[in-house]
Amino acid sequence: MSVFFILMKSRMLQHSVLPFCLTVVVLLLVQSCEGSLSAKSRLIADKGIVALAGDDVILSCSLVPANSASSQTVVWTRPDLDPKYIHVQKDGQPVCSSQNLLYFNRTALFEEELKHGNVSLKLSRVKISDGGKYFCFVQSVVWAVSIKLTVGKSAVSCF
Numbered sequence: 001m002s003v004f005f006i007l008m009k010s011r012m013l014q015h016s017v018l019p020f021c022l023t024v025v026v027l028l029l030v031q032s033c034e035g036s037l038s039a040k041s042r043l044i045a046d047k048g049i050v051a052l053a054g055d056d057v058i059l060s061c062s063l064v065p066a067n068s069a070s071s072q073t074v075v076w077t078r079p080d081l082d083p084k085y086i087h088v089q090k091d092g093q094p095v096c097s098s099q100n101l102l103y104f105n106r107t108a109l110f111e112e113e114l115k116h117g118n119v120s121l122k123l124s125r126v127k128i129s130d131g132g133k134y135f136c137f138v139q140s141v142v143w144a145v146s147i148k149l150t151v152g153k154s155a156v157s158c159f
């Protein structure tokens with residue numbers, strides 16, 4: 001809100017009525033959007049994860065408030081890859097056809113956790129090339145969230 005007050009203040013300093021009115025309209029629009037979005041869940045995720053090559057990691061992402069995601073489409077992507085799909089799940093089943101082959105047989109969601117809105121991704125046997133920015137989407141939510149995975153070389157790994 002404080003941003004808008006600053007905005008309004010700077011607008012009023014210009015002694016012009018039109019910009020002031022526009023600001024009020026924008027303010028009202030933003031408020032009504034915030035109102036309708038807050039009725040639904042949003043996603044929260046870890047900011048970043050650090051792992052060593054060969055580790056199994058959990059990229060944490062969940063709905064708040066915790067609505068069930070069991071029957072929702074859940075999508076994990078890495079937009080810097082082509083195909084960008086890391087893990088896609090529809091009607092409780094993984095959709096393997098769209099998956100980037102680099103992630104074959106290394107991804108899973110926690111089935112029991114989905115009903116608590118927890119759509120965290122388990123990524124097994126991480127490689128150096130897995131380092132990057134991952135996005136978590138759930139069908140009912142407007143905004144995706146991202147998590148950065150950093151993978152370091154392990155002393156004993158061959159990757």
Ligand SMILES: *[C@@H]1O[C@H](CO)[C@@H](O)[C@H](O)[C@H]1NC(C)=O
Nearest residue numbers: 056103104105106107124125
């Ligand atoms: C998938 O990974 C498991 C180890 O977690 C391995 O035992 C299995 O053979 C792999 N399946 C395929 C099809 O590569």
Ligand SMILES: *[C@@H]1O[C@H](CO)[C@@H](O)[C@H](O)[C@H]1NC(C)=O
Nearest residue numbers: 058060062110113118119120
């Ligand atoms: C989601 O489930 C995973 C696996 O059980 C767990 O490690 C993680 O802490 C859970 N996240 C939340 C927010 O409960």
